[in-house]
Amino acid sequence: xxxxxxxLQAVMRNGNLRVADLTRWFDRPxxxxxxxxxxxxxxxxxxxxxDVEDRLKNLEKLVAGKVKFPIPPxxxxxxxxxxxxxxxxx
Numbered sequence: 001x002x003x004x005x006x007x008l009q010a011v012m013r014n015g016n017l018r019v020a021d022l023t024r025w026f027d028r029p030x031x032x033x034x035x036x037x038x039x040x041x042x043x044x045x046x047x048x049x050x051d052v053e054d055r056l057k058n059l060e061k062l063v064a065g066k067v068k069f070p071i072p073p074x075x076x077x078x079x080x081x082x083x084x085x086x087x088x089x090x
Contacts, residue, residue, distance in 0.1 A: 005039045007056060012037070015063040016070035020077075024084050026055050062087055 023033045042052045063069045068087035
């Protein structure tokens with residue numbers, strides 16, 4: 001089974017995403033998501049862990065299907081936020 005770290009790094013690479021984008025996607029603080037990207041396993045109650053897994057699966061599906069991703073280079077922060085909100089609504 002592929003680790004959360006590897007999966008996050010893959011969606012970042014293939015979706016042209018930054019840690020800041022992932023913090024918005026997962027609705028978690030920057031240090032938490034940065035820790036995941038650097039190899040810390042998501043912790044918390046079972047429902048929290050399920051939420052992280054579900055959100056990551058959805059993001060992987062969207063990135064793989066090239067639905068709203070990759071985010072175009074040089075996209076402004078405001079536009080990135082809008083693109084992520086639009087993608088989350090799918």
